[in-house]
Amino acid sequence: MIAANRLNLLASVQDLPRDLQLLFLSLFLWTFGLGLYNYIWPLYLKDLDATPSDIGLVFSIGFLAVALTMIPGGILANKYELKALLIIGWAMGIPPPLMYYFARSWFDVIPGVILLQVSAFNLPAFYAYIAGASSREKRATNFGITWASFPLGLVFSPLVGSALVSLIPVRQIFLLTFIFFTVSTFFLFFMKPQPPLVRNPQTPRLEVPRSRKEGTLLLYLVGAAIAYSVTIPFIPLYLHDTVGLQPPIIQLLGAGQALGAAVFGIILGRRADAHSRGGAIALGLASSSIGLFGVLLARNPFFLAPMVFLIGGARAPSPIAYSILSTNRHDASRAGQYGFYLTLENLGFVAGSSVGGFLYTRDPTIVFYTTSALFLALAILAALGFRGRGGSAPVESKSEPVSLGSSPTAKSLERHADSVPFGQFVHVGA
Numbered sequence: 001m002i003a004a005n006r007l008n009l010l011a012s013v014q015d016l017p018r019d020l021q022l023l024f025l026s027l028f029l030w031t032f033g034l035g036l037y038n039y040i041w042p043l044y045l046k047d048l049d050a051t052p053s054d055i056g057l058v059f060s061i062g063f064l065a066v067a068l069t070m071i072p073g074g075i076l077a078n079k080y081e082l083k084a085l086l087i088i089g090w091a092m093g094i095p096p097p098l099m100y101y102f103a104r105s106w107f108d109v110i111p112g113v114i115l116l117q118v119s120a121f122n123l124p125a126f127y128a129y130i131a132g133a134s135s136r137e138k139r140a141t142n143f144g145i146t147w148a149s150f151p152l153g154l155v156f157s158p159l160v161g162s163a164l165v166s167l168i169p170v171r172q173i174f175l176l177t178f179i180f181f182t183v184s185t186f187f188l189f190f191m192k193p194q195p196p197l198v199r200n201p202q203t204p205r206l207e208v209p210r211s212r213k214e215g216t217l218l219l220y221l222v223g224a225a226i227a228y229s230v231t232i233p234f235i236p237l238y239l240h241d242t243v244g245l246q247p248p249i250i251q252l253l254g255a256g257q258a259l260g261a262a263v264f265g266i267i268l269g270r271r272a273d274a275h276s277r278g279g280a281i282a283l284g285l286a287s288s289s290i291g292l293f294g295v296l297l298a299r300n301p302f303f304l305a306p307m308v309f310l311i312g313g314a315r316a317p318s319p320i321a322y323s324i325l326s327t328n329r330h331d332a333s334r335a336g337q338y339g340f341y342l343t344l345e346n347l348g349f350v351a352g353s354s355v356g357g358f359l360y361t362r363d364p365t366i367v368f369y370t371t372s373a374l375f376l377a378l379a380i381l382a383a384l385g386f387r388g389r390g391g392s393a394p395v396e397s398k399s400e401p402v403s404l405g406s407s408p409t410a411k412s413l414e415r416h417a418d419s420v421p422f423g424q425f426v427h428v429g430a
Contacts, residue, residue: 031151035258039236040165055237056234063347064347068118070124077122089126096113097175132194141269147269151260153258154254155259162248216386224317228349232314235295237364261312282379291307292371
């Protein structure tokens with residue numbers, strides 16, 4: 001019964017504040033549209049005459065575009081109302097599916113990739129909005145539940161995409177994605193605004209790690225990004241070229257991976273609040289490492305399904321890491337808390353996808369071994385470096401200037417909050 005309650009997503013969403021429920025719905029619809037093509041995106045690029053190295057380049061360009069927006073996005077989150085930034089970012093993501101529809105070579109998709117990934121400039125505002133609408137005790141849980149809407153959308157849409165890809169060209173699926181992106185933006189208008197923070201002239205614009213814990217957190221985020229992007233973008237190619245699976249089956253396995261991400265997102269978020277943040281992060285990474293090894297051994301879709309489910313836990317620890325950052329210091333700005341760390345994390349994605357494309361062309365199995373080993377090393381780092389619970393009070397600062405967790409808006413929302421990628425969460429597609 002306890003396990004069932006932990007996995008009752010509907011009850012978890014109902015416990016969220018109203019604004020986070022709307023954010024959950026909007027992100028779910030957005031990722032539903034994304035999931036219609038996301039797991040066969042590398043195959044679409046291959047049909048446009050892209051080599052594995054070219055595919056790695058497309059991913060690297062997208063991640064670099066994201067990285068360049070994080071600090072400016074954090075500064076905007078400091079100065080401007082958060083809801084407006086979320087709407088602008090969501091709206092920027094609407095045109096790219098049409099740009100993919102009209103593409104005639106892999107090079108033609110790059111402008112759309114850049115625009116869609118630049119739309120993630122509001123990711124600091126996204127994290128800040130969740131934190132501002134959450135009590136400190138439930139912040140890690142709320143981060144986990146809201147983030148779970150991203151993989152949850154990717155659970156159901158590949159099932160639809162699997163049927164569609166057998167009936168219509170992939171190119172036409174982008175038109176449906178365009179519709180879902182548009183509808184998802186609409187729901188953001190019904191959320192309450194969160195005004196900019198009261199300016200504290202002593203708050204630095206650019207935050208760098210001040211303690212061993214923050215240094216460890218930065219090392220984890222960058223390392224996990226590199227490890228993730230070495231392999232995950234190339235799994236559809238591996239399943240198609242080496243295992244011999246067809247796009248509809250790959251779509252279904254993608255749904256299993258997304259289901260794993262959603263389940264791990266909820267379980268790890270609650271475990272972080274109730275037990276150990278480091279233990280929760282380590283559990284997600286270790287599970288993914290096992291799944292990656294299992295993919296190399298399995299050749300049948302029925303055996304592959306539980307393996308890709310475990311791989312879904314790869315990015316579930318990320319919101320927990322950012323929840324640690326949000327509670328670790330009282331005197332940090334939104335730009336400082338999120339922009340700097342998100343920038344370096346996404347530079348890790350750039351490096352990892354470039355290395356992954358290089359390694360995959362030489363031996364597809366190398367990328368799986370590399371990521372598995374890195375995940376296990378990072379799991380040990382997290383278990384040793386983050387031992388407190390999600391709701392633990394920070395120890396780095398005893399002062400209480402007006403900041404993300406102590407702004408008037410955050411305080412008023414905390415009184416009403418009972419209980420949460422990747423702006424969109426950065427995704428493995430375009």
